[in-house]
Amino acid sequence: MSTVAPAAPTVPRHPAPPRFERPGPGAFAAAVAALAVLAAAIDGVGLSLTHLVEGIPSIGRILERMWPLDLSRLPFIGQALLETFQMALVGTVLGVALSVPLAIAATRSHSPHPLVYLAARGLISVFRTVPDLVWALLFVVAVGLGPFAGTLAIMVDAVGFCGRFFAEAMEEADKGPQEALRALGAGRLGIVFCAVVPASLPSFVNTALFNLEKATRSSVVLGLVGAGGIGIELKVAMDLFSYDLAATIILAVFLLVVLVEQGSALIRRRLM
Amino acid sequence: MSAAAAERRDIPVAVACEPATVDLAAKGLAKSLGGRRILDGVDLHVRRGQAVALIGPNGAGKSTLLRCCLRLVEPEAGSLSLLDQDVMALRAAGLRRLRARVGFVFQRHNLVPRLSALTNVIHGAQARRAGPRVWLQGLAHASVREEAMHCLERVGLCHVARQRVDSLSGGQSQRVAIARALMQRPDFVIADEPVASLDPAAGEEVMELFVDLMRRQRTTLLYTSHNLHHALAYADRLVALRAGKIALDAPANAIDAADLRGFYA
Ligand SMILES: Nc1ncnc2c1ncn2[C@@H]1O[C@H](COP(=O)(O)OP(=O)(O)OP(=O)(O)O)[C@@H](O)[C@H]1O
Ligand SMILES: [Mg+2]
Numbered sequence: 001m002s003t004v005a006p007a008a009p010t011v012p013r014h015p016a017p018p019r020f021e022r023p024g025p026g027a028f029a030a031a032v033a034a035l036a037v038l039a040a041a042i043d044g045v046g047l048s049l050t051h052l053v054e055g056i057p058s059i060g061r062i063l064e065r066m067w068p069l070d071l072s073r074l075p076f077i078g079q080a081l082l083e084t085f086q087m088a089l090v091g092t093v094l095g096v097a098l099s100v101p102l103a104i105a106a107t108r109s110h111s112p113h114p115l116v117y118l119a120a121r122g123l124i125s126v127f128r129t130v131p132d133l134v135w136a137l138l139f140v141v142a143v144g145l146g147p148f149a150g151t152l153a154i155m156v157d158a159v160g161f162c163g164r165f166f167a168e169a170m171e172e173a174d175k176g177p178q179e180a181l182r183a184l185g186a187g188r189l190g191i192v193f194c195a196v197v198p199a200s201l202p203s204f205v206n207t208a209l210f211n212l213e214k215a216t217r218s219s220v221v222l223g224l225v226g227a228g229g230i231g232i233e234l235k236v237a238m239d240l241f242s243y244d245l246a247a248t249i250i251l252a253v254f255l256l257v258v259l260v261e262q263g264s265a266l267i268r269r270r271l272m
Numbered sequence: 273m274s275a276a277a278a279e280r281r282d283i284p285v286a287v288a289c290e291p292a293t294v295d296l297a298a299k300g301l302a303k304s305l306g307g308r309r310i311l312d313g314v315d316l317h318v319r320r321g322q323a324v325a326l327i328g329p330n331g332a333g334k335s336t337l338l339r340c341c342l343r344l345v346e347p348e349a350g351s352l353s354l355l356d357q358d359v360m361a362l363r364a365a366g367l368r369r370l371r372a373r374v375g376f377v378f379q380r381h382n383l384v385p386r387l388s389a390l391t392n393v394i395h396g397a398q399a400r401r402a403g404p405r406v407w408l409q410g411l412a413h414a415s416v417r418e419e420a421m422h423c424l425e426r427v428g429l430c431h432v433a434r435q436r437v438d439s440l441s442g443g444q445s446q447r448v449a450i451a452r453a454l455m456q457r458p459d460f461v462i463a464d465e466p467v468a469s470l471d472p473a474a475g476e477e478v479m480e481l482f483v484d485l486m487r488r489q490r491t492t493l494l495y496t497s498h499n500l501h502h503a504l505a506y507a508d509r510l511v512a513l514r515a516g517k518i519a520l521d522a523p524a525n526a527i528d529a530a531d532l533r534g535f536y537a
Contacts, residue, residue: 177385179382180378180383181395183342184395184398184453184456185371186399187399189402190407194398199384199385
């Protein structure tokens, strides 16, 4: 048995602070304004429970007509699905390759010049803020219908996404090794490629894989505007009320997305 | 003072008999950071081949002074000559060439994680040769790889050449950092508490190896340490910094540890 007596509880000399701070007038006004914005938005989108309930039977009818699945066009679907994945893969790889130099230019500490920094930041923001569907529409006009337009759209979207996160990862890289290289006379490129990039590599791989997953999902949508891939098949099937065929395509897309996500999780585990 | 330590001093005493060349001469060096005066008119001379220990309490400005020598921190005032170059007058390219000749060993080894020990040592050749061939051991020229292996050999770490540095122990990492400095073929080495993050046994071993390597090549050495034994046993001269000013500058054999307690009060 222990001979040490438990410490007697003592009353602290300073009482604990109150659990919650009383909101100031500014915070209160901001909360009211936020609620008003939300209420107006709910009104704006015509949120209506009755419409939803009335719509349920027609969803049910569609689901009913989806079964049994129409498997007659399976080889064709497989072909389109493969094309979708190829668009995502090539677009992501090209986008990642372009992102690395652009992201270096878009970091405060490694950019060759403040103007280059601003230009790179601006370019990345434009690529990111314009939705990929818009890029697809533009590229369809530029290079014609088909997977090449979709691939370019995915590439631009990847530059917007990876460029930003690559730059952030590089800004956060440990400064110690960088200072060591600076101290031994390394130049700007030497510091970037010897200390900054190796430190950010896990983050790069993670972001690139995440982009591949994202690109697989969005390349389905890009087909809707004729930028290649399986999207157009889905649209045609829906427009012709061939819900059984549409269901097959949706399941196939689901399978592809799950496969890509599992594959990238596997790569992540292997590399990290 | 131990006999071994006295013996170690033999070489530089002999060197000091020749007409002395000054490798580092700082005069009136000043620096403020965050509104505080960190260095307040520091005068410091280090002669060729000498080993100088810089001591002083936390926040005295030792690290700042060492960083100023290579303009990793820009001094505000004063003049600075290092290896016969007017450091303050150097432009970017000249400064890089000077930095290439000066090894800098940090308290935290500052190796690049995820890369092999060999690659980290090869980085030491950065300023002699630029470009991708000194970025990774796989791309490096055969002669560069050989030299890097030789540097690893001198710190006794050939067997970990292929290993990632984040898998090495603290003592091994610091020895790789020393090998990286050797790869620079330095004329002057600066070390900021090189063994402060190591356990006493490893610290003793690494310090012994480090100083021995410097002595053999007669490389001028300026280092800081909070370990008074390291400061007294391995240095020819002792410089104490307090509140940004030089408070003591004397030959190490004229001082014993008891004299130094006052600087930390
Ligand atoms: N970037 C900075 N901004 C503001 N103050 C700084 C900066 N770097 C260092 N200092 C301050 O400068 C003072 C001297 O720091 P320095 O690292 O040179 O001391 P030191 O003698 O090496 O101390 P230690 O023995 O703890 O390593 C410290 O008070 C520190 O807080
Ligand atoms: Mg320090």
